[in-house]
Amino acid sequence: MPDTRQPSVPRTACVVGGGPAGAVSAAVLARHGWQVTLLERQPAPRTKCCGECLVPRAAAWLAELGLGNALEQARAGSTREVRMLDARAGNAHPVWTHAFGGQPGVIVPRAAFDAALRDGARRAGAAIHAGRGAKLIQAGGDVGAQVGGRVAGGALATSASVDGARIGAPAVVTITALNDSSVAPRDVQFDLVVAADGVGSAIARAAGLAPTTTGSRAGWSFTFEHCTDDHTLAPAGTIELILFGSAYLGLVRRGHVVHMAAIVERGDRWPSAPPEALRMMATRAPQLARFLAHYEASQPLPALEAACGPLPWQPRAVTAGRVALV
Structure with a gap:
């Protein structure tokens, strides 16, 4: 984490990605006097491949960071145990x-x-821009640091200072309005770029932080609505994890909704299509088989909600020049 003490001249930070990592980073930096610009590609928050659960420690941590109101705004239920x-x-x-x-x-x-955390970051003082693309042109740091094919020590690599101290070249990001062709792309200098753009981070790749090899797992999720089952599967208040050796399925219930998210080892006999992989899981978990049969008696399986991969995505490092990966 960068030094967050308030400087006499405000430092500038560009946070790329508006998910939890990006929004929390933006809020913390803004509260410590940084001028923060958060860029998110999507025009509005959307469903992602995740388990939708926070353990008590994470909830307490968000409250300590001043984002407790955001958490309460998004809360859809509570859990008391993991099984x-x-x-x-x-x-x-x-x-x-x-x-x-x-x-x-x-x-x-x-x-x-995501929406609640971005609102929290905005209230903390960060500028939130949705529908914006970001391309790292220069990682900054030492004078001459460069990425993306720019010549080391070229026109963009100029020194900067904070509180009178020479700190080398700034990072440079090209910002593009993805849904408005009338707005020209522009290069903007920042003292810090926070790469919070998720699995396969383009900012991390541009900064040379990407792994040389990637994992062999994939993730996907479904949300089942209007459930009328007997709650044997994923009883209320329980985060349920079903282990299959080379895969696992996580489930949580909120009212008449059951959310499922899985991690599957690709190429290990699991079907590549998530609905078929879910059905194969049901052949090994009678509770899941009964749930699916009861659900499909009155309505079709829901469409795939989200997918991601390959996993794990482990960077070679988490910092390069003025870029920090979160």
Whole structure:
């Protein structure tokens, strides 16, 4: 994390990505006197591939950062425990349960959570720009640092100073209005660029932080609405994790909605199509099979909500020049 003490001359930061990592980074920097610009490609928050759950420690941490109101704004339910089931033998029996104790966990649908955190960052003083693309042109740091084919020590690589101290070249980002061709792209200098643009981060790749190899897993999620089952699968208040050896399925219930998210080892006999992979999981977990049969008796399976991969995506480093990966 950069030095967040307030300088006499405001420092500038560009946060690329408006998910939780980006919005929280923007809020913290803005509260410490930085001039923050947050850029998000999508015009509005959308559903992502995630489990939609925060453990109590994460909820407490957001409150400490001044984002407790954002969390309450997005809250859709609470959890009291995590339960693991082993389905490798085909019967999905419980093997481990952990109760949270005093404070509950929080269920936060991703689109609502992203929107609430961005609102929190805006209230902290960050400028939020949706529908904006960002391309890293210069990583900054030492004079002459460059990426993207620019000549080292070229026109963009000029020194800068904060509080009178020479700190080398700034980072440079080309900002593009993705949905408005009348707005010309522009190059903007920043003291810090925070890469929060997710798996496969384009900013990380441009800064030379991307891994040389990628993982072999993929993630996907479904949301089942209007559920009328008997709650044997994913009972209210429980985060349920079903383990399949080379895959796992996480489930959580909020009212009449059941959210499912999975990580699957690609090429390990699992179908590439998520609906078929889910059906294969059901052959090893009777609770899941009964849930799907009951659901499909009155309505079709929901469409795939989101997917991501390859996973894991482990960078070679988390900083380069004036770029920090979160």
